[in-house]
Amino acid sequence: MSAPAQLTAVLEAGGPELSRQLHRTEARLSEVAEGHGAELARHASGTLAAGGKRLRPVLVFLSGGAADGLLPAAVAVELLHMATLVHDDVLDQAALRRGRATVFAGGGRRAATATGDLLFSRAFAELAATGQEAAVSALSTASSALARGELMQRADAWSDHVPPERYLERCELKTASLFSEACRLGALLGEAGAGAEAALAGFGRRIGLAFQILDDVLDVSGPVERTGKQRGADLLDGTVTLPLIVARARDSELRAMDLRSLVTEPAQAAAVCDRIAMSGALGVAREEALHQVAEAKAALSGVELPERRRRALNLLADGVVERYA
């Protein structure tokens, strides 16, 4: 099932309440983009309007139910996610994202760095308005983790010595933490029963891990026309992912090669991706992602939830690993 189809199933399961909440999220995101100066409006409106799956707000709403207090959290997690995308585009010197010119392409490095910082600030401003210390702490936990994950990724670039556990720790920081805190925010500000917070946060963490592992599989496997990115981008910037770790453990020639000289230009990347695929490493990584999804669903089974929300969350978990399958 493709990603949009999978998301459609989640939205259907979530019902009209979820659709209303997502509409209000879009409206508030537009307000934020337009309410903080002409420069932000010019730079950020495109990014905000370009959409995306709004997975993190969906997690907030499905974890929290129909409570009014959820909107700031949903907006905050999406703003934080966008801030990191805008900064990533500066670092990657990316011209396009989701088919639109990036802030970097339109305004340059300085404007894009400042736009990311501003979206970041507004994320905290949204949550501050809830007056809930635990909510602001959850967001700062996630945003610290994102930055730590990036630092770890840089520290491990082109390294021969990244064990799978360290890879998973990095995925946890750079991706799973925001998924986990989105669920926690839903639980904190919403209608989740007592004790549900830890279980929902655990659910979010597991699907975040699965999401990142599958992203790393798709970087090797493509198809390019679905992912929108060339294959082997991780190889080119030295990011050591699970498929590469597993392939090198299985293929002694790949293991003997120096990572930094292995792929120095895009033309080489596809060939190395094919070699990784031939080792069977993609299957192993997919299995790991499926294992995380199974654990996520198990974490959910102990939570008291209305059937509609449980079904939507389970569909969302499945969707994470069924992208482009």
Next chain:
Amino acid sequence: MSAPAQLTAVLEAGGPELSRQLHRTEARLSEVAEGHGAELARHASGTLAAGGKRLRPVLVFLSGGAADGLLPAAVAVELLHMATLVHDDVLDQAALRRGRATVFAGGGRRAATATGDLLFSRAFAELAATGQEAAVSALSTASSALARGELMQRADAWSDHVPPERYLERCELKTASLFSEACRLGALLGEAGAGAEAALAGFGRRIGLAFQILDDVLDVSGPVERTGKQRGADLLDGTVTLPLIVARARDSELRAMDLRSLVTEPAQAAAVCDRIAMSGALGVAREEALHQVAEAKAALSGVELPERRRRALNLLADGVVERYA
């Protein structure tokens, strides 16, 4: 009076309580640098240890008095300030700051961008722990303003049409807002009497404006051996400051020149700085800074404050425009 001598006078006026508070601030800043992963410790410890004047924490303490609750705010404003410095160094590709290698120089663009983001997150985490919605809002106001100021500066780069009012608006965003919110945080979390918050925030805003104007004067005047930066850095990156605006209004030849072609390499910058100085523009800008300091002190006169703190704040206000005089 030189900056350190001026700060010494402020510290003396502030008394042993202020010194204790600043020691605790240093200790907490070190804890933050060391408590969030080996990568942050490696990249941020140098930046944090390199010190700086800790002007913003001083404003928090002098505005708030001896209250225990001030420490998180002092740490937060300094972390936010450092986050912007780390990002600025990436954008400026700066190798040194305060005589030490920058995070950018030591770790590259990605690590430095992530380090800035992480310091940013920790700033909010510190304040979240106070459980005060108004405090988190104050910090997000300041951090949004910083980013908006940077966006405005980019939008106005090399522009022939920056009136002084727009220049001041930019100074307000990129510098004065954090000074202002530092004072507000002191008032909110400390022992300031009712009604003092707005006056203290106004004081901070005025000295922030004076601080930025004087920075822009020093960029033109030097002396390089005191500022540690080459003269005319603003001209080189297109930043239109008050000295340039005033000089162009007075010197028709300077006005007729295209800003983008006026200074394209460092060797030209010093000559244009001399020309700006000859127009008398630096005196006009200094007068504006002194006017802001006078207004700051006037704002303070209506606030009920222990004499010791009032004297220290007045000395701090004077010190902002007496740097390198």
